[in-house]
Amino acid sequence: MKKILLLSAIVAFMYACSSNTEKKEPTESGPSANDLMKDDTVHYAPDAKGIGKFTHVDINPALNAKMAGDGNGIYDLKCSACHKLTKERLVGPGWEGVTARRKPEWIMNFATNTDEMIDKDAQAQAMLELCMVRMPNQSLSDDDARAVYEFMRKNDGVK
Amino acid sequence: MKNKIGNYLMIAAVITAGIVVLKSCKPKDMASAVSGNAAAQVYVAPGKYDEFYNFVSGGFSGQLNVYGIPSGRLFRVIPVFSVDPEKSWGYSEETKPMLNTSHGFVPWDDLHHLALSETDGMQDGRWLFANGNNTPRIARIDLKTFRTNEIIEIPNSAGNHSSPFITENSEYVVAGTRFSIPMDNTNGDVPINTYKENFRGTVSFIAVDKTVGTMSIAFQILLPGVNFDLARAGKGVSHGWMFFSCYNSERANTLLEVNASKNDKDFIIAINWKKAEDYFKAGKGKKQNVSYAHNIYSESTHSATSTIEKEVTVLDSKDCPDMVYFIPCPKSPHGCDTDPTGEYIVGSGKLAAIIPVFSFTKMKKAIADKNFDGDYQGIPVLKYDAVLHGEVKKPGLGPLHTEFDAKGYAYTSMFVSSEIVKWRLSDLAVVDRVPTYYSVGHLSVPGGPTKKPWGKYLIAYNKITKDRYLPTGPELCQSAQMYDISGEKMKLILDFPTNGEPHYAEAIPAELISKNSTKIFKIEDNMNPYVTKGEKMAKVERKGNEVHVYMTCIRSHFVPDNIEGVKMGDVVYFHVTNLEQDWDVPHGFAVKGANNAELLIMPGETQTLAWKPERSGMFPFYCTDFCSALHQEMQGYIRVSAAGSNIPISFSTGTNIEDATAGTK
Numbered sequence: 003m004k005k006i007l008l009l010s011a012i013v014a015f016m017y018a019c020s021s022n023t024e025k026k027e028p029t030e031s032g033p034s035a036n037d038l039m040k041d042d043t044v045h046y047a048p049d050a051k052g053i054g055k056f057t058h059v060d061i062n063p064a065l066n067a068k069m070a071g072d073g074n075g076i077y078d079l080k081c082s083a084c085h086k087l088t089k090e091r092l093v094g095p096g097w098e099g100v101t102a103r104r105k106p107e108w109i110m111n112f113a114t115n116t117d118e119m120i121d122k123d124a125q126a127q128a129m130l131e132l133c134m135v136r137m138p139n140q141s142l143s144d145d146d147a148r149a150v151y152e153f154m155r156k157n158d159g160v161k
Numbered sequence: 162m163k164n165k166i167g168n169y170l171m172i173a174a175v176i177t178a179g180i181v182v183l184k185s186c187k188p189k190d191m192a193s194a195v196s197g198n199a200a201a202q203v204y205v206a207p208g209k210y211d212e213f214y215n216f217v218s219g220g221f222s223g224q225l226n227v228y229g230i231p232s233g234r235l236f237r238v239i240p241v242f243s244v245d246p247e248k249s250w251g252y253s254e255e256t257k258p259m260l261n262t263s264h265g266f267v268p269w270d271d272l273h274h275l276a277l278s279e280t281d282g283m284q285d286g287r288w289l290f291a292n293g294n295n296t297p298r299i300a301r302i303d304l305k306t307f308r309t310n311e312i313i314e315i316p317n318s319a320g321n322h323s324s325p326f327i328t329e330n331s332e333y334v335v336a337g338t339r340f341s342i343p344m345d346n347t348n349g350d351v352p353i354n355t356y357k358e359n360f361r362g363t364v365s366f367i368a369v370d371k372t373v374g375t376m377s378i379a380f381q382i383l384l385p386g387v388n389f390d391l392a393r394a395g396k397g398v399s400h401g402w403m404f405f406s407c408y409n410s411e412r413a414n415t416l417l418e419v420n421a422s423k424n425d426k427d428f429i430i431a432i433n434w435k436k437a438e439d440y441f442k443a444g445k446g447k448k449q450n451v452s453y454a455h456n457i458y459s460e461s462t463h464s465a466t467s468t469i470e471k472e473v474t475v476l477d478s479k480d481c482p483d484m485v486y487f488i489p490c491p492k493s494p495h496g497c498d499t500d501p502t503g504e505y506i507v508g509s510g511k512l513a514a515i516i517p518v519f520s521f522t523k524m525k526k527a528i529a530d531k532n533f534d535g536d537y538q539g540i541p542v543l544k545y546d547a548v549l550h551g552e553v554k555k556p557g558l559g560p561l562h563t564e565f566d567a568k569g570y571a572y573t574s575m576f577v578s579s580e581i582v583k584w585r586l587s588d589l590a591v592v593d594r595v596p597t598y599y600s601v602g603h604l605s606v607p608g609g610p611t612k613k614p615w616g617k618y619l620i621a622y623n624k625i626t627k628d629r630y631l632p633t634g635p636e637l638c639q640s641a642q643m644y645d646i647s648g649e650k651m652k653l654i655l656d657f658p659t660n661g662e663p664h665y666a667e668a669i670p671a672e673l674i675s676k677n678s679t680k681i682f683k684i685e686d687n688m689n690p691y692v693t694k695g696e697k698m699a700k701v702e703r704k705g706n707e708v709h710v711y712m713t714c715i716r717s718h719f720v721p722d723n724i725e726g727v728k729m730g731d732v733v734y735f736h737v738t739n740l741e742q743d744w745d746v747p748h749g750f751a752v753k754g755a756n757n758a759e760l761l762i763m764p765g766e767t768q769t770l771a772w773k774p775e776r777s778g779m780f781p782f783y784c785t786d787f788c789s790a791l792h793q794e795m796q797g798y799i800r801v802s803a804a805g806s807n808i809p810i811s812f813s814t815g816t817n818i819e820d821a822t823a824g825t826k
Contacts, residue, residue: 079685079740082695092815116743134790138715138746139742139743140741141681141683
């Protein structure tokens with residue numbers, strides 16, 4: 003039953019969004035659904051940090067190989083079912099280039115504070131309209147999220 | 162807008178309540194039985210939580226049911242002794258061992274009584290114990306997961322009715338046999354009319370591990386061949402004692418309805434279990450060769466093991482002086498309940514016109530003074546008048562069970578006269594009575610069996626429903642009724658239907674349990690030997706004629722979802738791991754033609770379905786639990802080929818796609 007409710011909520015949400023986009027121009031809060039529906043021309047907000055406990059994360063220019071290795075393990079267990087390491091979208095978007103599109107804070111907030119981000123963050127909501135599946139909260143710890151981010155950097159060529 | 166909807170809801174609730182009151186006028190006295198604000202008292206607004214959990218036994222369904230109080234809403238059916246296809250309990254390979262017994266796989270039982278674990282005589286919200294009457298078993302349910310984690314069979318027992326009852330620090334859960342029988346280590350193939358010679362009764366003391374709750378039968382006490390009915394532990398002043406009601410002191414083996422109702426008095430049996438512990442430690446017990454199953458479900462391997470135990474220690478009451486005493490109790494006592502102070506023991510003779518209340522202090526004195534009325538089968542019988550605190554006079558007809566509040570009042574159910582009687586423990590005066598609809602059995606007050614009852618509500622579980630609900634053919638829903646007991650007068654405020662058949666029930670403040678509820682199983686900690694930790698690890702392996710599918714699921718696909726190379730004669734094991742780590746996202750798994758059930762796999766868990774295809778062809782499988790907007794897409798195919806086929810094992814997800822040019826040829 004709750005899942006039907008969730009589905010209804012999504013449908014209602016979609017309806018609300020579609021009527022909004024007809025009336026309103028995209029605002030500073032993020033790209034419109036129509037923009038994002040064009041898969042290759044997604045309007046990212048590269049400076050957005052999202053909603054959650056991460057407001058500032060220091061990133062060393064050089065890769066932390068140990069941390070990236072841990073992140074790879076977490077990816078295999080909890081993320082790879084939906085995210086490829088290429089640009090190809092499976093259930094969620096492919097990870098290639100994600101560290102250029104998103105701040106580490108946004109990624110780590112999304113990974114650890116998934117539901118609130120989907121409910122409130124304009125960028126996360128736009129991705130939901132694109133992918134149609136709410137990203138599952140995979141119960142990542144703060145350290146897990148940081149390790150996954152390091153693995154994303156490795157995937158994007160950081161040495 | 163919101164306010165308007167709220168108003169409509171309130172108006173609808175008031176109208177509904179009005180209709181209920183009007184319609185219920187048909188039976189006599191009903192208009193006065195339901196008071197004006199009853200609807201508001203039991204109304205839990207959408208999104209709000211109930212104040213209490215009510216754990217209600219499911220009788221011949223073999224399961225137990227969880228309701229909210231005061232709303233009476235059903236939250237969950239917890240499978241215990243019976244298979245449950247909804248949750249694949251007893252169908253998945255991991256859960257099948259839980260229903261193993263010395264008689265083999267027994268997929269049903271008759272669950273009568275519940276006991277919540279206690280610390281210092283108060284509910285601690287950790288475990289719930291339940292009895293299986295038919296094939297004697299005790300189960301332990303973990304209240305973090307609301308799942309049955311352990312089942313232990315009871316040897317030397319038949320009709321495990323006077324159980325489970327728990328001591329004030331959960332030292333022991335007791336289990337008494339209803340039927341006396343020849344002991345398991347003797348030849349039971351004897352004439353039935355040699356009852357008096359060959360039949361005996363036992364009560365078992367099952368020790369509970371303080372940290373993890375694991376049960377073990379510490380010792381059994383061998384007693385005369387009577388029928389044991391119900392029990393209660395002493396508490397406070399009487400901590401260290403256990404009281405059992407018994408009937409059939411006539412030791413009849415046929416037409417008990419008549420032949421076990423001849424004696425003016427049967428007994429309440431008082432057992433000094435601290436003394437029994439001492440005898441056990443001193444080596445007074447005799448080891449017997451028996452056979453009983455002990456089944457444990459691990460939340461780490463997500464699977465159960467069943468071990469057949471071969472030995473039990475028995476203390477013969479005849480060899481252990483000062484351990485057991487009989488208290489005469491009129492007319493086949495049923496309920497045997499101790500009040501919150503532990504001073505009073507209330508016996509309820511089913512056929513008695515009074516309710517005797519015994520005093521623990523007087524009992525101790527009578528024992529010290531050896532104030533005996535002879536013995537029964539070698540066990541001293543205390544003088545009735547020496548132990549009696551007093552009798553509740555003219556309470557009604559057919560007293561069965563008594564619960565207590567914290568204000569010094571007792572509430573006794575009257576089966577024959579269909580009413581609940583409220584009386585005062587100090588002077589035994591009846592102060593109030595209310596009708597029940599109909600033939601009330603057990604009662605439950607939140608915390609009623611503990612040292613400090615929470616009070617507030619009294620719930621009656623009735624045996625007859627008759628005209629209370631819309632008819633549903635010959636069998637009607639089972640009926641519970643809730644009364645407000647916060648004032649002087651008991652007030653009926655709610656009828657709610659229950660699953661069959663409710664016997665004993667306990668209620669506990671919700672926050673003692675809800676704060677500890679498990680949300681997910683950590684996938685990293687999954688120790689199931691067939692776990693698949695990530696899609697990379699998914700595979701299909703052939704081992705002779707066994708095909709093991711290591712499968713993952715996540716919103717919303719299976720890996721693998723295309724499987725080929727299975728042949729007739731194979732047994733396919735689908736080991737399905739749910740990779741989700743989010744609360745309330747189970748996935749289901751069902752394959753066409755499977756002869757058992759679906760799987761329902763919690764986040765981070767692995768469950769296994771065994772499937773033996775009975776024909777070759779194409780067999781779809783899919784997720785049965787609506788999981789996302791693309792749930793309907795969560796599906797796959799498994800191909801079954803003829804026995805001699807040379808199709809190799811292959812498996813994939815997302816790649817096994819027809820050549821783009823194939824369709825145009």
